[in-house]
Amino acid sequence: MSTILYLTQIEFGPGVRSTLPRALTEIGVKRPLVVSDPGVAESGLLDQATEGAAPDAPRFLDVPPNPTEAAVTAALAIYRAEECDGLIAVGGGSPIDLAKGVALLAAHSGQLESYAAIYGGIVRIGAVAPVIAMPTTAGTGAEVGRAALLTLADGRKLGFISPNLIPKRAICDPELTLGLPRRLTAATGLDALSHCIETFLSPRINPPAESIALDGAGRIWRNIRNAAAHGQNLDTRTEMMMGALEGGLAFQKGLGAVHALSHALGGLPDLKLHHGTLNAILMPAVVRFNADHVGDKLDRLKKAIGLDQSDDLADELDRANVELGIPTGLGALGVTEQMFEWIVERALADHSTPTNPRQPTAEDYRALLTQAMY
Amino acid sequence: MSTILYLTQIEFGPGVRSTLPRALTEIGVKRPLVVSDPGVAESGLLDQATEGAAPDAPRFLDVPPNPTEAAVTAALAIYRAEECDGLIAVGGGSPIDLAKGVALLAAHSGQLESYAAIYGGIVRIGAVAPVIAMPTTAGTGAEVGRAALLTLADGRKLGFISPNLIPKRAICDPELTLGLPRRLTAATGLDALSHCIETFLSPRINPPAESIALDGAGRIWRNIRNAAAHGQNLDTRTEMMMGALEGGLAFQKGLGAVHALSHALGGLPDLKLHHGTLNAILMPAVVRFNADHVGDKLDRLKKAIGLDQSDDLADELDRANVELGIPTGLGALGVTEQMFEWIVERALADHSTPTNPRQPTAEDYRALLTQAMY
Numbered sequence: 186m187s188t189i190l191y192l193t194q195i196e197f198g199p200g201v202r203s204t205l206p207r208a209l210t211e212i213g214v215k216r217p218l219v220v221s222d223p224g225v226a227e228s229g230l231l232d233q234a235t236e237g238a239a240p241d242a243p244r245f246l247d248v249p250p251n252p253t254e255a256a257v258t259a260a261l262a263i264y265r266a267e268e269c270d271g272l273i274a275v276g277g278g279s280p281i282d283l284a285k286g287v288a289l290l291a292a293h294s295g296q297l298e299s300y301a302a303i304y305g306g307i308v309r310i311g312a313v314a315p316v317i318a319m320p321t322t323a324g325t326g327a328e329v330g331r332a333a334l335l336t337l338a339d340g341r342k343l344g345f346i347s348p349n350l351i352p353k354r355a356i357c358d359p360e361l362t363l364g365l366p367r368r369l370t371a372a373t374g375l376d377a378l379s380h381c382i383e384t385f386l387s388p389r390i391n392p393p394a395e396s397i398a399l400d401g402a403g404r405i406w407r408n409i410r411n412a413a414a415h416g417q418n419l420d421t422r423t424e425m426m427m428g429a430l431e432g433g434l435a436f437q438k439g440l441g442a443v444h445a446l447s448h449a450l451g452g453l454p455d456l457k458l459h460h461g462t463l464n465a466i467l468m469p470a471v472v473r474f475n476a477d478h479v480g481d482k483l484d485r486l487k488k489a490i491g492l493d494q495s496d497d498l499a500d501e502l503d504r505a506n507v508e509l510g511i512p513t514g515l516g517a518l519g520v521t522e523q524m525f526e527w528i529v530e531r532a533l534a535d536h537s538t539p540t541n542p543r544q545p546t547a548e549d550y551r552a553l554l555t556q557a558m559y
Numbered sequence: 560m561s562t563i564l565y566l567t568q569i570e571f572g573p574g575v576r577s578t579l580p581r582a583l584t585e586i587g588v589k590r591p592l593v594v595s596d597p598g599v600a601e602s603g604l605l606d607q608a609t610e611g612a613a614p615d616a617p618r619f620l621d622v623p624p625n626p627t628e629a630a631v632t633a634a635l636a637i638y639r640a641e642e643c644d645g646l647i648a649v650g651g652g653s654p655i656d657l658a659k660g661v662a663l664l665a666a667h668s669g670q671l672e673s674y675a676a677i678y679g680g681i682v683r684i685g686a687v688a689p690v691i692a693m694p695t696t697a698g699t700g701a702e703v704g705r706a707a708l709l710t711l712a713d714g715r716k717l718g719f720i721s722p723n724l725i726p727k728r729a730i731c732d733p734e735l736t737l738g739l740p741r742r743l744t745a746a747t748g749l750d751a752l753s754h755c756i757e758t759f760l761s762p763r764i765n766p767p768a769e770s771i772a773l774d775g776a777g778r779i780w781r782n783i784r785n786a787a788a789h790g791q792n793l794d795t796r797t798e799m800m801m802g803a804l805e806g807g808l809a810f811q812k813g814l815g816a817v818h819a820l821s822h823a824l825g826g827l828p829d830l831k832l833h834h835g836t837l838n839a840i841l842m843p844a845v846v847r848f849n850a851d852h853v854g855d856k857l858d859r860l861k862k863a864i865g866l867d868q869s870d871d872l873a874d875e876l877d878r879a880n881v882e883l884g885i886p887t888g889l890g891a892l893g894v895t896e897q898m899f900e901w902i903v904e905r906a907l908a909d910h911s912t913p914t915n916p917r918q919p920t921a922e923d924y925r926a927l928l929t930q931a932m933y
Contacts, residue, residue: 194722197764198764348568390571390572392771392774392778392801392805393771393774393804393805393808395774396770396771396773396774396805397766397767397770397771399770400766400767400769400770404766427766430767431766431767431770434767
């Protein structure tokens with residue numbers, strides 16, 4: 186167990202969920218709204234995570250896989266009716282992002298859309314209601330991230346970004362990930378890997394973030410196969426959770442084309458696509474697209490994760506996807522070429538596009554989608 | 560130029576001193592007290608750093624080499640008389656630490672001593688007046704650190720520690736270090752190296768801090784000789800300043816015996832000893848003392864800074880001290896064996912002792928001092 190203070194205070198290690206009551210006291214939250222999703226609640230994880238903390242707190246458990254404006258509005262209504270003064274989010278990235286949305290609207294008037302990053306919302310987001318984040322996956326890094334991805338009523342999946350959206354406390358207890366099924370372990374772990382890789386390759390200058398990203402990439406690469414195969418191994422789960430946390434600490438430096446495309450794909454109205462799975466599928470193509478625009482960084486990345494310099498990183502990512510049972514392409518998820526223009530338009534407007542090492546055109550994005558189809 | 564948000568918002572890069580007026584506006588400081596020392600003021604650096612920002616701001620320029628309670632009190636009197644609402648600290652660690660002391664007492668009643676870490680002050684330090692830190696050395700990391708080292712009237716050099724003491728903005732402009740003399744470049748650079756090394760070796764669990772520390776150690780080791788010899792090389796100065804910043808971001812993980820001893824030595828009433836010089840002299844002996852208690856970390860450290868695995872790190876640190884003109888031992892600085900008991904008593908009580916990899920006894924500290932004498 187250790188206390189880490191970077192973007193926010195993080196309690197990390199097996200059993201640290203027991204610090205939740207103290208966190209509520211320290212942050213001054215007397216009546217939290219507990220936010221989670223049906224899967225986490227039914228598995229018993231929610232009770233395990235919040236045991237001994239605010240036993241009569243109201244709960245909102247209807248978080249959809251990609252959180253929507255409608256769900257934010259519904260949770261906010263409970264928050265107000267119950268006179269809450271903060272939130273506890275338990276789950277993967279979706280409950281945490283939804284809690285951030287509620288925390289934002291609890292303290293700001295006007296439409297959610299007006300606070301989106303692409304509409305200049307960054308400067309309009311002031312202090313928000315306090316959020317305590319308890320991840321149950323080793324993946325999104327949302328527990329320390331300053332972004333929430335929310336899908337508006339018209340289907341646009343937009344990023345809401347502000348240092349004020351960073352949870353006041355992240356409680357990262359790897360015991361909460363022990364029961365995560367093989368498929369979700371793989372998909373969320375590859376999501377975390379994509380954070381480390383995209384952050385490290387992005388062109389902004391931020392050596393601390395790059396150092397953290399390389400360390401995180403190494404932990405995930407060395408442990409993800411074992412975590413998927415032997416989910417009850419606490420040491421492996423702890424390494425995975427640290428890698429995911431490091432991805433979240435690092436991605437303030439900026440992500441890239443993988444995330445620009447997966448944000449767009451995640452907003453497709455009829456398909457409920459999993460963010461981590463999308464990132465895993467898109468990564469090899471984007472690494473190839475960027476390869477000649479990142480200096481010696483692919484060599485440093487290979488060294489950090491233990492690959493030989495003669496190995497091809499994109500090929501190794503393809504191989505890992507196969508070994509980990511990730512669907513072979515976007516086509517297998519129901520994506521069709523007819524959707525490409527819709528996706529490309531949104532990817533070009535996404536806040537992650539400007540920090541890709543090589544600026545993608547519409548044609549580039551179409552080509553990347555084509556490569557990722559099968 | 561880049562914006563980095565970890566412990567606080569950092570503006571980093573040549574020329575970023577121009578962001579000072581905007582920082583004052585963003586933080587809401589209308590009447591800052593400018594804190595610096597006579598050397599920085601006379602060299603013209605102070606005017607260069609604050610050009611265009613709050614031109615009629617009151618100044619306190621009498622910061623001693625190891626800032627004292629008396630100087631804090633004197634600066635606080637000006638702060639109050641001039642109805643200031645924040646501080647700009649320009650210089651090495653001393654003006655920044657003094658500004659933190661003023662910021663603390665401007666918002667808290669009672670004696671300074673009662674807020675010292677060893678008297679449980681950590682939990683009593685609430686919100687303080689905002690500080691903007693502009694380092695003119697690549698050394699202390701005080702610009703992002705949560706500690707202030709202040710010498711009380713009775714000679715004890717105590718640590719005051721709280722996340723609330725972290726400056727609200729660090730403005731790290733390597734152009735402000737171009738004129739730093741060879742001797743100070745070496746001593747402050749080795750101070751930064753000691754932060755990276757002690758932090759990396761300390762036994763707490765904090766992989767992000769360790770990753771940052773390794774990166775910082777490498778930057779300093781590769782550039783310190785060149786920075787000392789060719790002070791006008793901006794690329795080298797930029798690398799040194801990033802290494803020092805990384806040391807400051809990392810040392811929240813905990814320091815060790817080097818700093819426990821140098822804090823005590825820095826409080827010796829008749830000798831005004833330079834913190835960085837002390838750390839440089841003490842490091843080889845402490846690395847030898849810890850060598851069998853740090854697992855494979857010395858090997859990883861050697862790899863990160865570019866030494867061969869067959870090299871002895873402590874020997875290399877000794878060699879660097881000689882090359883960089885660091886005094887050969889504490890004896891050359893006026894320290895005598897008669898002072899040892901005074902020093903050992905304070906080192907044992909220092910907040911950095913518990914995070915040394917091997918717990919030093921009084922006898923161990925005496926032996927370390929003896930080894931560091933000549």
